[in-house]
Amino acid sequence: MVFTEIISIGDELLIGQVVNTNASWMASELNKNGINVVQITAISDRKEHIWKALDEALERGQIVILTGGLGPTKDDITKPALASYFDSKMVFHQPTYEHIKKLFAERNYPVTDVNRLQAEIPEKCIPLVNPHGTAPGMWFEKEGKIVVSLPGVPFEMKSLITDEVIPRLKQKLALGTIYHKTTMTHGMGESALAELISDWESALPETIKLAYLPQPGIVRLRLSVSGDQDSKLKEAVDEQCRQLGTIIPDLIFGYDDLTMEEVVGNYLKKSGKTLSAAESCTGGYLSHLITSIPGSSAYFKGSVVSYTNEAKIELLGVPEQNIIKYGAVSQEVAEAMALGALNRFSSDYALAISGIAGPDGGTPDKPVGTVWIAMASSNGITSRLFHYGEHRGRNIRRSALSALNMLRLELKLRQTGE
Amino acid sequence: MVFTEIISIGDELLIGQVVNTNASWMASELNKNGINVVQITAISDRKEHIWKALDEALERGQIVILTGGLGPTKDDITKPALASYFDSKMVFHQPTYEHIKKLFAERNYPVTDVNRLQAEIPEKCIPLVNPHGTAPGMWFEKEGKIVVSLPGVPFEMKSLITDEVIPRLKQKLALGTIYHKTTMTHGMGESALAELISDWESALPETIKLAYLPQPGIVRLRLSVSGDQDSKLKEAVDEQCRQLGTIIPDLIFGYDDLTMEEVVGNYLKKSGKTLSAAESCTGGYLSHLITSIPGSSAYFKGSVVSYTNEAKIELLGVPEQNIIKYGAVSQEVAEAMALGALNRFSSDYALAISGIAGPDGGTPDKPVGTVWIAMASSNGITSRLFHYGEHRGRNIRRSALSALNMLRLELKLRQTGE
Numbered sequence: 001m002v003f004t005e006i007i008s009i010g011d012e013l014l015i016g017q018v019v020n021t022n023a024s025w026m027a028s029e030l031n032k033n034g035i036n037v038v039q040i041t042a043i044s045d046r047k048e049h050i051w052k053a054l055d056e057a058l059e060r061g062q063i064v065i066l067t068g069g070l071g072p073t074k075d076d077i078t079k080p081a082l083a084s085y086f087d088s089k090m091v092f093h094q095p096t097y098e099h100i101k102k103l104f105a106e107r108n109y110p111v112t113d114v115n116r117l118q119a120e121i122p123e124k125c126i127p128l129v130n131p132h133g134t135a136p137g138m139w140f141e142k143e144g145k146i147v148v149s150l151p152g153v154p155f156e157m158k159s160l161i162t163d164e165v166i167p168r169l170k171q172k173l174a175l176g177t178i179y180h181k182t183t184m185t186h187g188m189g190e191s192a193l194a195e196l197i198s199d200w201e202s203a204l205p206e207t208i209k210l211a212y213l214p215q216p217g218i219v220r221l222r223l224s225v226s227g228d229q230d231s232k233l234k235e236a237v238d239e240q241c242r243q244l245g246t247i248i249p250d251l252i253f254g255y256d257d258l259t260m261e262e263v264v265g266n267y268l269k270k271s272g273k274t275l276s277a278a279e280s281c282t283g284g285y286l287s288h289l290i291t292s293i294p295g296s297s298a299y300f301k302g303s304v305v306s307y308t309n310e311a312k313i314e315l316l317g318v319p320e321q322n323i324i325k326y327g328a329v330s331q332e333v334a335e336a337m338a339l340g341a342l343n344r345f346s347s348d349y350a351l352a353i354s355g356i357a358g359p360d361g362g363t364p365d366k367p368v369g370t371v372w373i374a375m376a377s378s379n380g381i382t383s384r385l386f387h388y389g390e391h392r393g394r395n396i397r398r399s400a401l402s403a404l405n406m407l408r409l410e411l412k413l414r415q416t417g418e
Numbered sequence: 419m420v421f422t423e424i425i426s427i428g429d430e431l432l433i434g435q436v437v438n439t440n441a442s443w444m445a446s447e448l449n450k451n452g453i454n455v456v457q458i459t460a461i462s463d464r465k466e467h468i469w470k471a472l473d474e475a476l477e478r479g480q481i482v483i484l485t486g487g488l489g490p491t492k493d494d495i496t497k498p499a500l501a502s503y504f505d506s507k508m509v510f511h512q513p514t515y516e517h518i519k520k521l522f523a524e525r526n527y528p529v530t531d532v533n534r535l536q537a538e539i540p541e542k543c544i545p546l547v548n549p550h551g552t553a554p555g556m557w558f559e560k561e562g563k564i565v566v567s568l569p570g571v572p573f574e575m576k577s578l579i580t581d582e583v584i585p586r587l588k589q590k591l592a593l594g595t596i597y598h599k600t601t602m603t604h605g606m607g608e609s610a611l612a613e614l615i616s617d618w619e620s621a622l623p624e625t626i627k628l629a630y631l632p633q634p635g636i637v638r639l640r641l642s643v644s645g646d647q648d649s650k651l652k653e654a655v656d657e658q659c660r661q662l663g664t665i666i667p668d669l670i671f672g673y674d675d676l677t678m679e680e681v682v683g684n685y686l687k688k689s690g691k692t693l694s695a696a697e698s699c700t701g702g703y704l705s706h707l708i709t710s711i712p713g714s715s716a717y718f719k720g721s722v723v724s725y726t727n728e729a730k731i732e733l734l735g736v737p738e739q740n741i742i743k744y745g746a747v748s749q750e751v752a753e754a755m756a757l758g759a760l761n762r763f764s765s766d767y768a769l770a771i772s773g774i775a776g777p778d779g780g781t782p783d784k785p786v787g788t789v790w791i792a793m794a795s796s797n798g799i800t801s802r803l804f805h806y807g808e809h810r811g812r813n814i815r816r817s818a819l820s821a822l823n824m825l826r827l828e829l830k831l832r833q834t835g836e
Contacts, residue, residue, distance in 0.1 A: 016446025028434025037432045042458040191490040212491045283709025284702035287723045291701025302729040305705045311720040
């Protein structure tokens with residue numbers, strides 16, 4: 001097993017101005033290629049801090065990848081810091097200078113003295129050509145350990161990782177394989193789910209690691225295994241996922257970070273069916289989830305966000321009597337909304353949500369978090385009552401996910417039943 | 419100066435499955451309150467790794483904040499790791515158990531043995547009540563240093579940072595005063611904005627620092643000053659903001675992280691006016707933004723998400739001829755959609771958006787990113803053409819923000835004009 005650390009350099013990370021998406025992208029790419037990232041560290045652009053972080057990382061791991069601090073301005077001090085760390089003098093690197101001149105010529109910029117300085121690199125490094133930028137990557141080796149420095153500009157870093165760093169590491173090291181598979185579940189909280197699958201979890205082979213990754217409305221279950229024989233690892237994990245699928249068949253909506261809205265969209269596309277919606281408490285969020293998927297116009301016809309009783313009556317044809325008799329948050333009104341959307345949009349399916357998102361509007365009978373969800377199609381109308389919590393944003397998200405899940409289960413049944 | 423480190427615990431960070439947004443949010447909040455973050459470290463959920471990271475962090479800094487690994491499942495090992503690190507036995511904490519039972523009763527979930535375990539905490543910590551979740555925060559002190567452990571669920575962590583950690587740190591430590599004021603702008607990119615305000619920026623007193631914080635569709639300009647005399651610091655920054663307001667009056671929609679949807683909501687509430695919407699390419703996102711604000715039902719009547727031409731004709735009364743003659747993405751159709759929403763919902767204002775979000779659907783005449791936005795009221799109809807980029811998600815967000823901004827400028831004019 002090869003242990004790698006990532007060191008991200010830049011004050012903007014430490015004041016929270018920039019989210020460290022570079023590190024997570026790199027971690028994901030390295031991991032896919034059998035290179036285990038054991039620590040990600042974000043530090044300031046001060047020489048002492050870079051040295052200290054390098055010392056600590058090299059004590060633990062075999063490979064360290066640094067990003068950032070390679071720009072042409074005074075606060076970019078990674079290059080001199082590495083030169084002194086590796087006790088190396090700076091030398092002028094003609095091919096890098098030619099590359100910089102070529103880039104500037106393409107953009108019609110004049111080459112300045114500052115840019116000439118960018119062509120100076122520590123003598124002890126192998127420069128990695130950066131096709132998209134002026135700062136080359138730098139590859140150092142010392143006592144069997146590897147230190148790579150890359151620019152922090154995301155697309156420059158990404159091309160260097162893909163085209164230079166990973167191929168070189170693969171060549172250099174005898175890499176093991178890591179295989180992950182994530183099971184996406186909806187409909188049960190983390191702890192209840194953990195109890196339900198505890199026998200399966202306890203029986204997992206020691207080599208397979210399970211992680212619970214909860215989000216509002218969703219719990220992801222990730223199995224990981226590492227070793228040498230690619231096919232057998234995959235087989236073992238896939239078999240465990242298959243077993244899990246027999247324990248909680250209805251809770252699983254997909255694998256490997258597929259979203260609920262993608263899964264439902266795929267079912268609709270495959271079956272050639274269309275969808276519309278009527279939203280009250282979710283206020284457009286259900287439609288937003290559905291339409292966040294490219295190509296959703298192939299199956300989504302639209303929705304009515306009915307935030308008033310009048311809109312429910314006028315635009316969706318909900319009988320006024322039902323609202324008076326049962327209240328806007330009721331089975332009767334949710335079902336009438338679904339039927340209204342089905343008719344108005346002439347869709348094959350319609351989802352409707354009526355509830356109390358909060359923080360206001362709750363009553364003793366119908367506290368904040370009470371949500372009715374209905375689904376209508378030519379097969380009839382079904383509806384279900386949900387009780388969520390007090391958090392407006394979470395209630396909105398969980399309601400929309402539950403509505404999509406209702407449709408998913410129906411489409412799954414139709415697909416396998418037909 | 420108080421030095422703080424953040425340690426984020428979780429394998430999902432190291433395989434790149436989750437981006438560490440928690441750490442950047444915390445860094446930003448701590449920084450605003452005069453607490454300098456000097457390192458952010460992401461590590462695996464192994465006990466030895468947590469210990470080692472804590473050792474290193476406490477060697478450098480005075481405060482360490484850990485997140486993650488506090489869930490109820492077997493892979494959540496932060497609590498036992500901290501108990502042994504601080505040489506503390508576990509004790510059952512009755513108030514935490516009562517809190518868990520209350521949370522579960524609200525959600526109609528049964529309390530399990532696993533949940534009972536969540537009420538066990540290290541004897542040497544002060545538990546911090548987590549109003550939104552079952553895992554309490556834990557506050558340890560040792561030899562003048564502070565270690566805080568928080569759950570990794572973002573909104574649980576956020577409420578604990580805001581309501582518990584920062585107030586306690588402020589009380590505990592002699593912090594200097596930092597005063598920030600953030601000016602929220604919409605309608606101009608970062609570099610064009612920087613040019614426009616460069617004279618003002620150059621004339622800023624040396625003690626006042628400016629940071630550009632760009633997001634899709636929004637550039638935040640944060641002025642910071644630190645020192646001892648609270649009132650004078652505030653005066654100086656407020657004066658600079660006032661000056662900035664005279665240079666770019668229409669670009670500024672608010673201050674201090676007030677959102678566009680809050681600003682528009684406040685104008686509507688104050689004027690007693692109502693709003694409706696008709697959305698095509700934004701697919702419900704505009705309505706979702708508006709209704710994400712608690713109490714928005716006081717002024718928002720609803721919307722029609724018309725994802726097909728038929729829906730535009732049937733539900734919004736858009737003349738079919740206009741769609742045939744000008745296309746669905748046109749001034750004529752956007753204006754007819756706005757008028758349709760105004761009439762159907764009987765609202766005072768209506769916003770309509772019709773555009774090509776991408777990635778498909780573009781033509782040479784109307785490439786991806788072409789968006790028409792219209793606003794209707796009893797004062798008439800106005801509309802505007804926007805050209806965004808190729809990124810679907812960003813096009814959706816920028817379109818919705820631009821629509822809200824159009825209404826904001828109108829409401830501002832009416833308010834000051836009356």
